[in-house]
Amino acid sequence: MNQFREKVMRFMQGRYGMDDMGRFLMIVILVCMVLSVVFQSGTLNILVVAGIVYEYYRMLSRNIAARYEENQKFLGLKSRLFSKGAPTFQRRAADPVNRVFKCPTCGQKVRVPKGKGKISIHCPKCNSDFVKRS
Numbered sequence: 001m002n003q004f005r006e007k008v009m010r011f012m013q014g015r016y017g018m019d020d021m022g023r024f025l026m027i028v029i030l031v032c033m034v035l036s037v038v039f040q041s042g043t044l045n046i047l048v049v050a051g052i053v054y055e056y057y058r059m060l061s062r063n064i065a066a067r068y069e070e071n072q073k074f075l076g077l078k079s080r081l082f083s084k085g086a087p088t089f090q091r092r093a094a095d096p097v098n099r100v101f102k103c104p105t106c107g108q109k110v111r112v113p114k115g116k117g118k119i120s121i122h123c124p125k126c127n128s129d130f131v132k133r134s
């Protein structure tokens with residue numbers, strides 16, 4: 001295996017090679033490989049072959065800019081899926097009923113109903129009023 005890796009390394013010079021997306025893909029391929037053996041599934045076998053072909057296509061590609069772009073997209077997707085803070089934040093941002101404004105005086109977040117037009121918002125913390133379109 002080490003010898004194989006060395007050969008690959010030499011072959012890979014000037015090519016794009018492995019990145020985060022490649023490593024992730026490799027794990028997916030390995031999992032599919034194991035599953036295809038366990039379940040004797042032809043469909044999974046095809047997936048494994050397709051995955052390997054794609055993996056090699058990426059690694060051997062000389063279009064480094066395009067691969068880099070792919071990897072950036074992958075990393076963005078990954079951080080959105082796996083970051084623990086994100087779902088709560090997204091749920092809050094996607095609130096269809098309320099809108100959250102920051103008090104310009106003290107920075108307190110004030111929740112107001114959405115779609116009411118221009119309204120005067122009263123800050124419960126510092127008792128100041130400010131006008132916003134909700």
Ligand SMILES: [Zn+2]
Nearest residue numbers: 103106123126
């Ligand atoms: Zn305030």
